[in-house]
Amino acid sequence: MYLPQFKYLKPGTVAEAVAMLSEYQGGAGVIAGGSDLIVKLKHQIVNLRYVVDLKGISNLYGIVSRADEMEIGALTKLSAIESSPEILNKALLLAQAASVVGGPQHRSMGTLGGNLCLDTRCYYFNQSKRWRQSRPPCYKTGGDRCYVAAKSPMCHAVYSGDTAPALIALGARVRIVGPEGEREQELELLYSGNGKRPINLDAQSIITSVIIPISPPYAGHAYEKYRLREAVDFPVVGAAVALSFEQPGGVCTRARIVLNAVGTAPSRVEEAEKSLLGRKLEEALEEAAELAYQSARPIHRMGGSPYYKKKLVKVLTRRALEKAGSMAIGNV
Amino acid sequence: MTNINFVVNGIRHQLAVKDNETLLDVLRDRLGLTGAKKGCDIGECGTCTVVVDGEPILSCITLAVEMEGKRITTIEGLAQNGELHPLQKAFHEHGAVQCGFCTPGMIMSGKALLDKNPKPTEQEVRRAISGNSCRCTGYDKPVKAILAAAEAEIQ
Numbered sequence: 032m033y034l035p036q037f038k039y040l041k042p043g044t045v046a047e048a049v050a051m052l053s054e055y056q057g058g059a060g061v062i063a064g065g066s067d068l069i070v071k072l073k074h075q076i077v078n079l080r081y082v083v084d085l086k087g088i089s090n091l092y093g094i095v096s097r098a099d100e101m102e103i104g105a106l107t108k109l110s111a112i113e114s115s116p117e118i119l120n121k122a123l124l125l126a127q128a129a130s131v132v133g134g135p136q137h138r139s140m141g142t143l144g145g146n147l148c149l150d151t152r153c154y155y156f157n158q159s160k161r162w163r164q165s166r167p168p169c170y171k172t173g174g175d176r177c178y179v180a181a182k183s184p185m186c187h188a189v190y191s192g193d194t195a196p197a198l199i200a201l202g203a204r205v206r207i208v209g210p211e212g213e214r215e216q217e218l219e220l221l222y223s224g225n226g227k228r229p230i231n232l233d234a235q236s237i238i239t240s241v242i243i244p245i246s247p248p249y250a251g252h253a254y255e256k257y258r259l260r261e262a263v264d265f266p267v268v269g270a271a272v273a274l275s276f277e278q279p280g281g282v283c284t285r286a287r288i289v290l291n292a293v294g295t296a297p298s299r300v301e302e303a304e305k306s307l308l309g310r311k312l313e314e315a316l317e318e319a320a321e322l323a324y325q326s327a328r329p330i331h332r333m334g335g336s337p338y339y340k341k342k343l344v345k346v347l348t349r350r351a352l353e354k355a356g357s358m359a360i361g362n363v
Numbered sequence: 364m365t366n367i368n369f370v371v372n373g374i375r376h377q378l379a380v381k382d383n384e385t386l387l388d389v390l391r392d393r394l395g396l397t398g399a400k401k402g403c404d405i406g407e408c409g410t411c412t413v414v415v416d417g418e419p420i421l422s423c424i425t426l427a428v429e430m431e432g433k434r435i436t437t438i439e440g441l442a443q444n445g446e447l448h449p450l451q452k453a454f455h456e457h458g459a460v461q462c463g464f465c466t467p468g469m470i471m472s473g474k475a476l477l478d479k480n481p482k483p484t485e486q487e488v489r490r491a492i493s494g495n496s497c498r499c500t501g502y503d504k505p506v507k508a509i510l511a512a513a514e515a516e517i518q
Contacts, residue, residue, distance in 0.1 A: 135475075263494055
């Protein structure tokens with residue numbers, strides 16, 4: 032498979048990159064690690080006249096630790112994140128999630144920003160051009176229908192990046208630079224929930240870094256990912272959990288449960304989170320897992336039957352809660 | 364076309380590459396290094412794995428223009444003066460090669476691992492080659508071969 036023609040641009044600064052993206056609006060795509068974009072270009076799912084490579088921008092790399100938070104450059108490699116002593120120490124959940132992305136080669140190519148901006152996936156979308164040509168285009172490829180849910184007015188392609196649910200559970204924010212300057216927002220708001228255009232980021236803006244608040248004491252977290260093979264595969268279902276307790280073995284003071292690969296965006300299960308607050312974990316655990324199960328609305332043709340995926344949601348949520356609980360007590 | 368300078372297996376190359384050429388196509392078609400294989404061509408099977416600046420990467424989904432200033436090692440760069448690399452020897456001796464299509468990628472993943480971690484555990488080896496699909500060997504013999512090569516290199 033050969034790549035369609037495009038012009039390769041390599042800006043040296045963020046401002047230059049934003050200027051390029053503004054000038055070639057719509058026709059330019061951003062490349063970091065390339066493991067998502069190059070495949071889409073090969074399948075001719077996207078057509079770009081320009082590819083803007085961010086790897087020449089030196090201040091998008093690295094990890095900066097401050098008293099109450101940690102800032103990670105968007106171009107930091109996933110392989111660097113899974114092995115960084117600083118991240119293992121202060122944001123273990125992110126390291127855990129990064130360590131289960133793709134295979135080793137994907138992690139040494141892929142970047143944190145790229146993983147956050149991973150496009151949604153679908154059986155009818157991630158296929159070669161020839162495969163897709165056998166039927167009219169769907170919403171995601173510019174058409175007017177969804178093959179997964181025939182009567183649906185929107186695209187149901189599934190979001191399956193692993194670092195996003197972990198970072199949302201940790202309450203991370205992203206720094207975004209666009210033509211109007213720099214802004215900071217909750218990572219959660221980056222995801223639109225529309226499978227066709229899953230990332231709330233205009234074509235001229237780029238994510239420059241991710242800011243993670245340092246967890247309070249007596250906190251625990253876990254990311255459970257189920258996939259068909261132990262490597263390379265995207266999750267069938269994932270569940271990220273971050274909990275804080277009043278004291279070891281005490282009541283829960285903060286809870287976040289984020290499901291992955293069950294919908295068009297990584298999604299928090301707020302009812303389940305609320306059910307944990309002010310209670311001891313072992314008392315609320317089953318109820319929280321059940322609420323996660325009830326809230327999940329997986330769709331068929333997305334890596335497993337809806338029934339199977341829903342069951343997985345319950346099992347993985349329970350497992351992640353148990354692990355987070357025991358981590359908070361200190362017997363990891 | 365963009366001019367790039369890069370080092371492949373210790374040899375410096377200056378090459379004009381098209382913006383849409385992949386590293387794998389440049390290695391195979393322009394430099395004649397057909398050791399790295401084109402399998403799935405979409406970054407899933409791992410047989411195109413080469414080592415760039417010490418990291419294993421998938422050359423089929425890497426643009427050649429990104430290689431400016433990089434140091435690349437392919438399977439052809441392992442044997443020195445007609446003498447097989449310990450990894451190649453171990454694969455040979457352990458019968459870790461059946462059809463052979465995954466072998467270049469598998470060995471390059473092993474090489475990247477041993478360069479960073481000269482004494483890996485079996486689990487670390489299995490994890491390091493988890494991005495390389497093999498449909499013949501069942502992974503057992505490649506794992507044993509990489510462990511044996513680590514052993515041999517230490518001695």
